[in-house]
Amino acid sequence: MGQSYARRNSPAFNPGSQPAAREQLVTREDAQQxxxxxxxxxxxxxxxxxxxxxxxxxxxxxxxLRSLHRRAA
Incomplete structure (x- = not known):
């Protein structure tokens, strides 16, 4: 029970936090390209x-471009 509880409540499995987590994975080079x-x-x-x-x-x-500026700030 402990492991599934931790997995379910981690940021990767929280639908509300997925966009923020996805933004962190995009690098500056990805945004420039x-x-x-x-x-x-x-x-x-x-x-x-x-x-x-x-x-x-x-x-x-x-x-x-907005992603690039957001990363620079």
Whole structure:
């Protein structure tokens, strides 16, 4: 009983804390690569005339940029 109780109450198994735990796993390099990739995909879609897909990629790039700034603070 003790082991399953500890596992159930650890942060990894607490749905409310999973987003915070996931953020800790993303490194600065991951966020930088994600930003560059999303911007490149956005530019490619914009050149192809797919405005909606381009905007989706640009929004993802903004998310990566916010992650970079949050880590720098």
């Amino acid at each position: 994600g930003y560059a990739r999303a911007m490149k995909l956005g530019d490619t879609e914009a050149l192809a005339g797919n405005r909606i897909e381009a905007e989706r990629h640009y929004q993802q790039a903004e998310h990566c």
